[in-house]
Amino acid sequence: MTDPHMAPGDQAPQGTPGTGENVCPVCGGSGSVDGGACANCEGTGTIVEGIGGG
Template sequence: MSDTDRKNPGDEDAPGTKQTGENICPSCSGSGRQGEKSCLDCGGSGRIIAIVGDA
């Protein structure tokens, strides 16, 4: 764990956390944009960190 891990609002957990994976951001459908602005949930990446949970 470190303070440099950045979470976007749409992330379910911090990047690199066990049993997580990248997923298409449901808020922007992976486009990274909401209208003329960057998507807030994924920070414009179009992807969020989702907890997978069943390894």
């Protein structure tokens, strides 16, 4: 079994319980930085991160 692909900014694979998509903090959701694809979200404009908790 292989791990699902994760972008560098992701905290967990997509679909992991307790996570959700959020706007990439590096590119602000545009998917690009300085005319190229954002390295943090790999050009998608979103990252997967933990939600809620307490």
